[in-house]
Amino acid sequence: MRRIDKLGRIVIPFELRRRYGLTEGVKVEFLDAxxxxxxxxxxxxxxxxxxxxxxGATFPLCEACIAKAAKRYNERN
Ligand SMILES: [Zn+2]
Known part of the structure; x- marks a missing residue:
């Protein structure tokens, strides 16, 4: 459980920030679910x-991870 402070702020748990790439300066949006x-x-x-x-990236991967995946693929085939 997290408590909202008097200014309406809340701390996002570290594990969730890490999992979803929510590092300092990243913009977030709030959706009414x-x-x-x-x-x-x-x-x-x-x-x-x-x-x-x-x-607008075609794949949800950075260039370094795409290159690593391509290298692994080429080593297998
Ligand atoms: Zn990556």
Whole structure:
């Protein structure tokens, strides 16, 4: 449980920040989900290493992780 302070602020648990790439300076958006609020990063991040990726990226991966995946793929085939 987290308590909201008098200014309406709340601390997002570390594990959730890490999992969703919510590092300092990342913009988030609040979505009214009917039964509660969904907080979502408005900036895309790599699903493997959590670094930020550019808007409009074809895959949800950074270039370094795409290169690693391609290398592994080429080693197997
Ligand atoms: Zn990555």
């Amino acid at each position: 009917g039964e509660g609020i969904t907080v979502r990063s408005s900036e895309p991040f790599c699903k493997v290493c959590r670094s930020r990726i550019c808007d």
